[in-house]
Structure formats: structure tokens, C-alpha cells
Amino acid sequence: xxxxxxxxxxxxxxxxxxxxxxxxxxxxxxxxxxxxxxxxxxxxxxxxxxxxxxxxxxxxxxxxxxxxxxxxxxxxxxxxxxxxxxxxxxxxxxxxxxxxxxxxxxxxxxxxxxxxxxxxxxxxxxxxxxxxxxxxxxxxxxxxxxxxxxxxxxxxxxxxxxxxxxxxxxxxx
Ligand SMILES: Cc1cc2nc3c(=O)[nH]c(=O)nc-3n(C[C@H](O)[C@H](O)[C@H](O)COP(=O)(O)O)c2cc1C
Numbered sequence: 001x002x003x004x005x006x007x008x009x010x011x012x013x014x015x016x017x018x019x020x021x022x023x024x025x026x027x028x029x030x031x032x033x034x035x036x037x038x039x040x041x042x043x044x045x046x047x048x049x050x051x052x053x054x055x056x057x058x059x060x061x062x063x064x065x066x067x068x069x070x071x072x073x074x075x076x077x078x079x080x081x082x083x084x085x086x087x088x089x090x091x092x093x094x095x096x097x098x099x100x101x102x103x104x105x106x107x108x109x110x111x112x113x114x115x116x117x118x119x120x121x122x123x124x125x126x127x128x129x130x131x132x133x134x135x136x137x138x139x140x141x142x143x144x145x146x147x148x149x150x151x152x153x154x155x156x157x158x159x160x161x162x163x164x165x166x167x168x169x170x171x172x173x
Pocket of ligand 1: 011
């Protein structure tokens, strides 16, 4: 069956956007009609059968606009097919402690929308962009902080794992 799917994401520097776009491309290849949009630019979710929502972790917290979007749409999300993904530095070094930290955050997404029942959740490694449209929206302090952290951070996004998760999800939607 083909579903109408919104892939929506919070982001600071833009790396979660790229993950969302890769997921969207796989879902499209799986036969679904897909729109990919930032949480603060997404239209009403009324027209969609399914919502795949992703957030980075910043200073231990989920992205603010992402949390707002999820709370605002909590009731509607409860009646749709949903899946969550997390993009974070913890998964760049997946020690037990870091995986637990990531797991806590991805589980906390369901805390924002307690009546929704995710078909799948995922935790991916992260990265930091220091250019591009999302980065350019940041205030000077966040640009500075991101630049400093970026210097020591590898790109931990495993594109094969991201695509595999999306293909698996495509079959469930
Ligand atoms: C200021 C800042 C704080 C961060 N804090 C955390 C953190 O507490 N835990 C974590 O796992 N990753 C942390 N990260 C890494 C981000 O989650 C990761 O780089 C992510 O891919 C960024 O997503 P974005 O490009 O969509 O904003 C931080 C990154 C930045 C720039």
C-alpha cells in the first residue's frame, strides 16, 4: 500500500535535514508519496497517513522546535502511523553508556506524544555542518559553538544503516 508520508525534523546545523532527506528518498523508492520539511516549516499533518519525525540532541536535550511540534500535534499523531529517529554525537562512540543515553532520548520522544505508537525508532550518529541554510540561521554564539565542536567531530552518520532503516520502515507504512 502506498501512504502519504511527512518526514519532518528539527535541526540546528543541518545534518538531521540530510538524514531526513535520505530517509525520504528511500520511502519514495518504496512507493510512498513523501514530503520532507523542517518541523517549523511543515504544513498541517492532517493530509498525511504517516509521520516520520527526527531530532538531534543538543546539550543532552531534544531540539526545541521539534518538542513543540510533537506536543502541538500529539493528539493527531496518536491516530497516524509514526516513527522516530535521533541524530546525535552519543552514537558516534556507541559505548554502553552512550547507547543508553541515546536510548533515553529516543524514548523520551514518545513521552511527548504518549498515545502514539511508533512502528520503529532509530538512533544514528551525528555530525556538524558549518555552512548551508540551516547553519546560516543560527545566532553568532551557536555558530561559534558549533564551529568549535565541529573541529573535533567526525561525521558519524552511517548512510547504509540510515537507508536500511528507511527501507525496513517503507515496508511497514
Ligand atoms: C552545541 C552542541 C551540543 C551538542 N550536544 C550533544 C549532546 O549533548 N549529546 C549528543 O549526543 N550530541 C550532541 N551534539 C551533537 C549533535 O547531536 C550532532 O552533531 C547532530 O548531528 C547535530 O544535528 P543538526 O546538524 O541537525 O543540528 C551537540 C552538538 C552541538 C553543536
